[in-house]
Amino acid sequence: MRTGIELFTGLVEEKGIVESVTVINGTADLKVCAPIVSADAKIGDSVAINGCCLTVVSIEGSHLTFQA
Numbered sequence: 001m002r003t004g005i006e007l008f009t010g011l012v013e014e015k016g017i018v019e020s021v022t023v024i025n026g027t028a029d030l031k032v033c034a035p036i037v038s039a040d041a042k043i044g045d046s047v048a049i050n051g052c053c054l055t056v057v058s059i060e061g062s063h064l065t066f067q068a
Contacts, residue, residue, distance in 0.1 A: 005032065005050055013037050016049075019063060028068045030054070035062035 003018045016034035023029075030049075037047065041064055045056045054066035 016064075029057075030066045030068060032064050032066070033062055034064055038062045038064050 004015050005018055014034055014036040016032040016037065019031045019033050021028055021030055032049070038059055038061070041047070041056050041059055043056055043059065046053045047056060047064070047066070048054075049066070052068075054068060056064050057067050058065035
């Protein structure tokens with residue numbers, strides 16, 4: 001599933017691509033390709049995704065993973 005989403009850290013920086021959503025035991029991992037935001041992101045950063053702030057739990061190159 002690839003869907004465009006907006007990532008917001010004060011100013012809209014880029015439109016990321018949802019690479020995958022994995023649900024295990026009621027927790028969803030959202031993996032997003034966002035090369036611009038991921039270049040400066042750190043684990044624990046809060047990023048607004050379509051208005052919902054989520055915390056970065058993993059960074060792999062240009063991919064950020066959030067949990068919900």
